[in-house]
Amino acid sequence: MIAFEGVSVVFGGVRALEGVTLSVGRGALCVLVGPSGSGKSTLLRLVNRLVTPSAGVVRVRGEDVAALDPARLRRSIGYAIQSVGLFPHRTVAQNIATVPRLLGWPRARIAARVEELMALLRLDPALAGRLPAALSGGQAQRVGLARALAADPDILLMDEPFGAVDPIIRRGLRAELQRIHRETGKTILLVTHDPGEALELATHLVVLREGRLVAEGAPLALTEPPVHPFLRALLGDGELGLRRLDLLPVGTAAAGAPPPGAPSIAASASLRAALSLMVETRSAALAVLSEEGAPLGAVTLQAILERRA
Amino acid sequence: MRGRPGLAPLALGALLALAAQEPVAGRVWAGLGREGEAFPSPRLLDLAAAHAALAVLSALAAAAIGLGLGLLVTRRAGRGLRPAADALAAGAQAVPPVVVVALAFPVLGFGLAPTALALLLYCVMPVLRGTVAAIESVPPATREAAEAMGFTPLQVLREVELPLAWPVILAALRVALVLAVATAAVGALAGAATLGTPIILGLQNRNELHILQGAAATAALALLAEGALLLLAGRARVGRSGASQETAG
Ligand SMILES: Nc1ncnc2c1ncn2[C@@H]1O[C@H](COP(=O)(O)OP(=O)(O)O)[C@@H](O)[C@H]1O
Ligand SMILES: [Mg+2]
Numbered sequence: 001m002i003a004f005e006g007v008s009v010v011f012g013g014v015r016a017l018e019g020v021t022l023s024v025g026r027g028a029l030c031v032l033v034g035p036s037g038s039g040k041s042t043l044l045r046l047v048n049r050l051v052t053p054s055a056g057v058v059r060v061r062g063e064d065v066a067a068l069d070p071a072r073l074r075r076s077i078g079y080a081i082q083s084v085g086l087f088p089h090r091t092v093a094q095n096i097a098t099v100p101r102l103l104g105w106p107r108a109r110i111a112a113r114v115e116e117l118m119a120l121l122r123l124d125p126a127l128a129g130r131l132p133a134a135l136s137g138g139q140a141q142r143v144g145l146a147r148a149l150a151a152d153p154d155i156l157l158m159d160e161p162f163g164a165v166d167p168i169i170r171r172g173l174r175a176e177l178q179r180i181h182r183e184t185g186k187t188i189l190l191v192t193h194d195p196g197e198a199l200e201l202a203t204h205l206v207v208l209r210e211g212r213l214v215a216e217g218a219p220l221a222l223t224e225p226p227v228h229p230f231l232r233a234l235l236g237d238g239e240l241g242l243r244r245l246d247l248l249p250v251g252t253a254a255a256g257a258p259p260p261g262a263p264s265i266a267a268s269a270s271l272r273a274a275l276s277l278m279v280e281t282r283s284a285a286l287a288v289l290s291e292e293g294a295p296l297g298a299v300t301l302q303a304i305l306e307r308r309a
Numbered sequence: 310m311r312g313r314p315g316l317a318p319l320a321l322g323a324l325l326a327l328a329a330q331e332p333v334a335g336r337v338w339a340g341l342g343r344e345g346e347a348f349p350s351p352r353l354l355d356l357a358a359a360h361a362a363l364a365v366l367s368a369l370a371a372a373a374i375g376l377g378l379g380l381l382v383t384r385r386a387g388r389g390l391r392p393a394a395d396a397l398a399a400g401a402q403a404v405p406p407v408v409v410v411a412l413a414f415p416v417l418g419f420g421l422a423p424t425a426l427a428l429l430l431y432c433v434m435p436v437l438r439g440t441v442a443a444i445e446s447v448p449p450a451t452r453e454a455a456e457a458m459g460f461t462p463l464q465v466l467r468e469v470e471l472p473l474a475w476p477v478i479l480a481a482l483r484v485a486l487v488l489a490v491a492t493a494a495v496g497a498l499a500g501a502a503t504l505g506t507p508i509i510l511g512l513q514n515r516n517e518l519h520i521l522q523g524a525a526a527t528a529a530l531a532l533l534a535e536g537a538l539l540l541l542a543g544r545a546r547v548g549r550s551g552a553s554q555e556t557a558g
Contacts, residue, residue, distance in 0.1 A: 048457055075459030085454030089472050098458050147458070 001026040001155065001187040002047055007056035009042050009211075016042040018211045019056070024204065027185045029178075031198045033234060034208030040191040043208065044157050047189065048074045060155065075099050078148035078156040078186075082163035084140050086132035092118075092143050093128040099151040117146040121176065138169040145173070149180070158190045162197075174201065195235040199223070199243050207231060220247055224308065245272040245307075250288055250299050253307050258287035258298035265289070267296050271307065274299050315539030322532030329353065329525040338518050345518040348507045357526055360493050360503040363421060364534075367428035368489040372482050374429070375436025380466070383444040391441075398434035406431050406492050410499045424496030424503070431492060432485040439481020443474030476542070483538040490531040494523070504530065 002024040009017040017039045024030045032040040045051040046058045049070045058065045065073060086095050093114050100110045118125055121142040132140060141161060148156060158177075162170045174197060181188055192198050198205060199219045207215040207222070215222055215231060222231060223244040232240055251267035253274075258264075264287040265274050274286055284301040327333055335347035375398075381387040382394045409427035417423045447470050455469045471478075497505025504527040511519030 050453070050457055071459045071461045073459075074457055079454070079457040081450065081454070081457075083450035085448070085450035085452075087451060087455070087469060088448075102459050102464075 001028070001061060002030075002189065003057075003059040004043070004046065005057045005059070007043075007046060007053045007058060009039070009046070009051055010054045015211050017046075017053075020208075020211075020213045022206060022213060022216065024187060024189060026187055028204045029181050029188045029190065029201055030204040030206060031202035032189065032191045032206050032208060033193070033195065033198045035234070036193070037210075038208040039211040040208055041159050044159055044189055044191055047155070047157055048077045048079060071102075075102055075151065076153055076155070078151075078153040080141075080144050080148040080156070080158045080161040082160040084144040086135075086140060086143060086147070088132055091129050091131060092123070092135070095132065095143055096146045096150050098147055099153075103151055105151075113150060114146075117149060120149075120180075121146050138165040138173075141165055142173065145177075152184075154186055156186050156188045158188065160191055160193065162192075170197075177201070195237060196243060196246075199235065199247060207234065220244070223247070242272050242275070245275060245304065246270050248307060250274050250286075251296065253299045253303045254288040254297035255303060256298050256300075258295070259285055262287045262298065265299070266291065271299070271304050275301075275304055313540075314543055315536040315541075317536070318532040318539065319536030322529045322536055325525045325529035325532065329522045329529060334518060334522050334525075343518070345516045348510075348519045348522045353504075353507065353522065353526060356502055356504050356506055357530060359501075360505075360527070361490070361530060361534075363425060363496065363501065363503060364428065364486070364489040364493040364530075367425050367493070368432055368482075368486040370425075371429045371432035371485050371489070372436050375433045375481075375485070376440050376478070378433075379437045379440025379444065383441055383470075384462075394437065398437045401430040402434040404430065406495050407498065410495055414499050419500040421496070421501050423499050424493065424501040427495065428489045428492060432489050435484045435488065436478075436481050439484070440474070440478050443477035443481070444470055446477065447473045479538075479542050483535065483542070486538060487531050487535050490534045491527065494527050 004020050004022045007017060007020045008015070020039075020043065022043075032043060034040050042051055046053060047060060047065070049065050049068075052066075060068075060073065060077070087098070090098075093111075096114045096117055097110045100113055105113070114128065115125070117123075118128065123139065123142055123146065127135065127139065127143075132143070135143065145161060148158070161177075162173045165173065177188075177190075178201060180186070190201065192201075202219050205215075205217060205219050205222055206213060209230065215228070223235065223240060227236075227240060235243065248271045249267065250265055250269050250271055250273070253271060254267065262283055262285050263277055263281045265277055267288050267290055277286060278284060278301060285298050286300075288296040288299050290296050328337070330353070331347040331350040338345060338347065378394050378398075382391040406427035409430055410423045413423035413426050417426065451469060451473070452465065455465045460468065493501075493503050494505030494508060496503045497509045504523050507519040507523035507526075511517060511521075511523065
């Protein structure tokens with residue numbers, strides 16, 4: 001869906017990206033991580049031509065973006081950024097309607113779409129006529145997200161879209177994004193500096209360092225021991241092992257029979273939750289139960305330690 | 310005075326305009342026990358009309374140039390011209406209009422032309438500065454979002470930059486017009502028919518009343534211009550927010 005072929009970007013004397021080759025398949029939720037200044041935003045902005053490569057080719061839906069009309073390309077790609085950038089002189093409804101209006105949708109269709117999106121992002125309909133200045137940070141980011149989704153683009157670019165909201169709302173928005181991704185199969189390119197968020201959301205994780213792509217793959221594959229020290233520092237915060245267990249459901253490690261009286265845990269819970277329960281209950285084995293409560297076997301401390309992707 | 314800016318300058322302007330009229334000024338002057346004949350009202354009105362026309366046309370030209378330059382140097386392609394435009398405008402305002410008139414009349418002759426040039430040069434800078442400051446005050450994230458949503462450069466200007474910058478630009482245009490009205494009196498030195506004419510005549514004939522009438526009429530015109538534009542700006546604001554309410558749903 002999106003492909004970078006040997007792309008380099010130079011700003012003045014600064015090399016922002018160097019020889020990046022990356023392919024993002026249709027329906028992927030590709031998360032870009034890396035230290036500040038490593039080129040994540042630049043990579044994202046290449047896709048809708050906000051940045052022009054100094055070498056290499058960027059393809060979107062198979063076409064070289066350099067050959068496409070920038071305005072039309074951008075209208076076909078959703079874009080949400082941390083600073084949101086709502087139009088201060090336009091109401092919430094008008095902000096959300098931006099791209100449909102540029103595309104010349106009929107009024108009734110736009111109005112219906114705005115209503116639908118406000119419901120999807122749990123925005124109070126009373127906000128529709130307000131100006132952005134009257135919104136809280138979390139509301140503004142949701143309006144920004146609604147605006148990015150308005151014309152139902154098949155590609156979504158998001159640059160730290162949940163940066164300015166508190167952790168609880170952030171978790172909600174993250175779940176919302178995951179649901180939208182699951183339900184619509186959009187191709188999403190997301191930048192985040194929150195490693196937990198990256199590992200949780202990514203179907204494909206891309207790691208940048210000083211403008212170069214240094215690792216890519218599924219989160220489980222990238223966190224398979226032994227992990228390179230750079231990745232461990234970037235993704236770990238000292239708990240990379242636990243974050244990895246977060247990605248693995250208990251059901252995948254169930255085997256044998258539990259000892260009598262072992263505490264039980266749902267098969268859909270994460271191995272991290274299982275480990276935590278072991279510590280809490282001082283037991284090295286747990287009984288794994290299906291959703292209906294049927295026994296599925298046991299998960300042991302040893303099985304958690306030996307679990308591979 | 311909330312919601313009706315402009316009424317105060319309009320009222321004060323009307324009062325001064327009245328005070329400058331022959332019957333009023335003459336009577337007050339005589340009442341103060343001073344001697345001297347008042348400048349006749351019909352002529353004063355003719356001069357006021359010429360004065361206003363000169364100032365408005367000069368300010369319009371300055372607005373067109375200032376606005377055009379301001380928009381040009383805030384485009385991506387025109388950014389390189391910014392220092393040159395700044396220097397030009399600063400230089401143009403640093404030279405007092407009297408000097409411009411004096412320097413220009415050997416070339417442009419007596420009367421309107423050197424005065425119009427002086428006013429134009431004097432009024433370009435506030436418009437240019439105001440336009441550039443207004444456009445630059447548009448938040449970068451807003452401009453970037455507009456670009457990323459697929460606005461063409463012209464649409465970014467028309468639908469995002471200008472609406473956000475408009476109040477500041479309008480204020481700059483008001484300053485330019487008031488400046489032009491207040492300064493046009495110097496044209497009398499070069500023989501242009503303006504409200505400076507009674508002042509010059511008064512100085513020549515030692516008629517203080519003429520000087521006061523000319524000064525009062527000039528100030529009245531400047532205040533009326535200020536008030537009218539404030540009122541207009543207020544009305545435009547009301548009109549715009551009304552429109553946005555209507556299209557909100
Ligand atoms: N418009 C620009 N002009 C000049 N330098 C830039 C510009 N955008 C980014 N850079 C530089 O390119 C590098 C990568 O920036 P960026 O892609 O924003 O990194 P990240 O998003 O990973 O923090 C940085 O060194 C940054 O200073
Ligand atoms: Mg960035």
